[in-house]
Amino acid sequence: MNSNEQRGPLASQGRLEGRVALVTGAAHNIGAAIALRLAEEGAAVAVADIDSAGAKELCKRIIEAGGRAHPAAGDLTDIQDVDRLFAEIESALGPVDVLVNNAYTRISESCFQPFLGVEPTQWQRFISANTTMFFACSQRMARRLASEGLPGSIVNISSHGAARAHREQIPYDAVKGAMESFTRAIAVDLAPWGIRANAIRPGSINVQGGRMDWDSGNLQHAQIPLGRQGTPLDVAQAVVFLSSSESDYITGQVFNIDGGMAAQARAPQVEPHPPANPGSYTDFPVSLHSL
Numbered sequence: 001m002n003s004n005e006q007r008g009p010l011a012s013q014g015r016l017e018g019r020v021a022l023v024t025g026a027a028h029n030i031g032a033a034i035a036l037r038l039a040e041e042g043a044a045v046a047v048a049d050i051d052s053a054g055a056k057e058l059c060k061r062i063i064e065a066g067g068r069a070h071p072a073a074g075d076l077t078d079i080q081d082v083d084r085l086f087a088e089i090e091s092a093l094g095p096v097d098v099l100v101n102n103a104y105t106r107i108s109e110s111c112f113q114p115f116l117g118v119e120p121t122q123w124q125r126f127i128s129a130n131t132t133m134f135f136a137c138s139q140r141m142a143r144r145l146a147s148e149g150l151p152g153s154i155v156n157i158s159s160h161g162a163a164r165a166h167r168e169q170i171p172y173d174a175v176k177g178a179m180e181s182f183t184r185a186i187a188v189d190l191a192p193w194g195i196r197a198n199a200i201r202p203g204s205i206n207v208q209g210g211r212m213d214w215d216s217g218n219l220q221h222a223q224i225p226l227g228r229q230g231t232p233l234d235v236a237q238a239v240v241f242l243s244s245s246e247s248d249y250i251t252g253q254v255f256n257i258d259g260g261m262a263a264q265a266r267a268p269q270v271e272p273h274p275p276a277n278p279g280s281y282t283d284f285p286v287s288l289h290s291l
Helices: 029-040 052-064 079-092 120-148 170-193 219-223 232-243
Strands: 020-024 044-048 069-072 098-101 152-157 195-202 254-257
Touching (some): 029 044, 069 079, 098 232, 120 170, 152 232
Parallel strands (some): 044 069, 195 254
């Protein structure tokens, strides 16, 4: 047992005991929250991130809490390096049977502008790099599991941009749309081997370095029915469920983790009939117990 595999007093409900999870883009924010929750549930976690120092620091936190972790550095846009990375993880922790495709690379800011200004060469680089990451990691895991007759779970971290457009983020929305189509397709192809694939669409998640200022005005309450931004933990909880045996009959699905954003037709301030104050519903003329 090496230094990255020490065990200790980590409190775990054991929902993922004995599983080996790879989380890509895991050093910070949503990815880090996912890695921590998977470890809390008993999984050995490979933390993959271009920020190798951040990945090592997160592994240190998991190990000090009594979990198992391994920092996995590599170029996920290079299929050969993905093979090397998986071999390294298998040697350190065992075969990966939970994969969370969270990594994403911007490549170039020149892609993020109105459609007519997007440079074709930057578009090609962006689409190729980002789709290769989730393709290569998913195929590498699935081939190993299928060859040994083992089940597994793939969870792809998508975005509302797959279904509703962000302004001036055409490459990003295109990649997330491709990810969701990819999720459905591999869910069907891999079902005979018991390998499941699902996707999560986070809504507005309060992460470090986020661009939106939710403290100014009433934007938060206007956009989100539940009245708050999400947290990385909100997303991580959903990943745990989709990685565990509790979701064994769920595959090929996309889940909105967004406080109800996708459910509403429009924000309250543009409704033709403004919603009533929730407080007006508290004084019922008839007791509910008498109904």
